[in-house]
Amino acid sequence: GAGVSQSPSNKVTEKGKDVELRCDPISGHTALYWYRQSLGQGLEFLIYFQGNSAPDKSGLPSDRFSAERTGGSVSTLTIQRTQQEDSAVYLCASSSGRGVYYGYTFGSGTRLTVV
């Protein structure tokens, strides 16, 4: 597609429920990233996929968080047993593999509210 697409754009869930967030990167981009942003602050790294390599999961805050990327394209971020502190905007980005020079392209994010 023309840009990075994320769905849903907004999600309200009850504490303890599981949620799935979806990201469709730009076609041909080999790298995909998930970040979390709280209250309009800076971005907190969660996980990074690069081609067929094992993902870098070093930013996942707990074992309730997991992500997969199928066929080197679409990615799903899953949060199990959601807690109120999980409320944030979850941003997905993709790059051509040289993102540190040519930049990331971000989606508009999924605003998650845990009540």
Add this chain to the structure above:
Amino acid sequence: TQLLEQSPQFLSIQEGENLTVYCNSSSVFSSLQWYRQEPGEGPVLLVTVVTGGEVKKLKRLTFQFGDARKDSSLHITAAQPGDTGLYLCAGARNNAGNMLTFGGGTRLMVKP
């Protein structure tokens, strides 16, 4: 403690004023990027600087990468209400592959 510290965190100015936003670190970066984010949207890349001492201009915006590649600044001349947004710096370190570390952001409001 963030790897990249941005200052100020908040800035409210009148249209026509000049401003500078700073991005500082104790670490060396192979490249540094600036992004601008508007409400409800993802960050959008403004510029990438790679060489120590490099200066890039984008209309009224001037970006500088420190000689030691540990810091950067963004200067806006004659700010306009359309410049309002969250400005984020992001750095890449040599041992971090294709990864960017983001600063905490500077929220700019330009009043007409």
